[in-house]
Amino acid sequence: MSLINELESLVGELEQNLARAVSLAELEELKTAFLGRKGRLAALMGKLKDLDAGARPAFGQKANEIKQLLTAFVEARLQDFKRKREKESLLTFDPTLPGRLPWQGSAHPVTLVMDEICGIFERLGYDTVSGPEVETDFHNFEALNFPPDHPARDMQDTLYVSDGIVLRTHTSPMQVRAMLARKKPPVAVIAPGKVYRRDSDLTHTPMFHQIEGLLVDKNISLADLRGTLTYMARSLFGQSVRVRFRPSFFPFTEPSAEVDISCIMCGGKGYIRSKSGREACRVCKTTGWLEILGSGMVDPNVFKAVGFDPECTGFAFGLGVERVAMLKYGIGDLRMFFDNDLKFLQQFA
Ligand code: DAH
Secondary structure, three states: OOHHHHHHHHHHHHHHHHHHOOOHHHHHHHHHHHHOOOOHHHHHHHHHHHOOOOOHHHHHHHHHHHHHHHHHHHHHHHHHHHHHHHHHHHHOOOOOOOOOOOOOOOOOHHHHHHHHHHHHHHHOOOEEOOOOOEEEHHHHOHHHOOOOOOHHHOOOOOOEEEOOEEEOOOOOHHHHHHHHHHOOOOEEEEEEEEEEOOOOEOOEOOEEEEEEEEEEEOOOOHHHHHHHHHHHHHHHHOOOOOEEEEEEEEOOEEEEEEEEEEOOOOOOOOEEEEOOEEEEOOOOOOOOEEEEEEEEEEOHHHHHHOOOOOOOEEEEEEEEHHHHHHHHHOOOOOOHHHHOOHHHHHHHO
16 A cells, blocks of 8 residues: 555544544544554654655655544544534533522611611501602791700801701601691601711711601600600510600700600619629610600690691600611721621611
């Protein structure tokens, strides 16, 4: 057989072998046996030097053609095998393996407390409402019976947007808006939201959150206020919490009361038992009580300002959300709420 014929017979031989190969390893072996440095093709090409000088170019050309053919055959088979293997690995994919969990966000503690308190009142039949953070002097002060020279209007507390327009300093303007919208009793609303004051230190931030509550109906009394707020405090802090009403003053309520709960840290004792005997409670500063909100019976002047019969009865209250969240979750530093530290926030997931 001539060398050229020997070269050509390599093609058929390789084809037969390739068709029989059943594994990737076998394919790799065939590749080496035919195309490797010490393989069949290389051996034939080694015989080039034995040929006449005139026959060498034709042989060289043929050898290259054959090499390309062999390579193409082997590569095509290799691809077949790889594709087959991929398909098999898809078939052996185990759908019962636990998946990788997507990264999950969580509600901010301020949001959690607002949702919880709104939920308590929604179950009592109150509607949750919201309103603008940029307010008129009328809604923020005037209709709430703040005299024109009241210190709360002072530039030191209020952030003015323009003449007669303020960033609301509390959520109480929502009382005014709710009554104007409903036009007549009954009104039962709860209004969470942001409020703003010109104040910034360790325990005050220029923006914080409040929740306003308002109930107006026939024969609403201080007993209803007391019962409702006690119910809220116990829902939030546990049934054993005691609630105390202290006389206070707000322009828009008469009478007014500040509401304290028994200290959740020391249980109202003012002291905590420790190794060295007893230690002053840092949370209530030994008083045993924690103030959580302001409240009172709606002042007739507020009813007048919104066109309600001044003989109406109702109660209102306003609560600082960050303060309640600090007590509820034992957060010692107000700034935690605004730092957006994920290690802090993820604890509420
Ligand atoms: N608006 C008051 C404040 O920001 C809180 C408040 C007190 C709201 C008594 C009320 C209330 O509705 O009756 O300090």
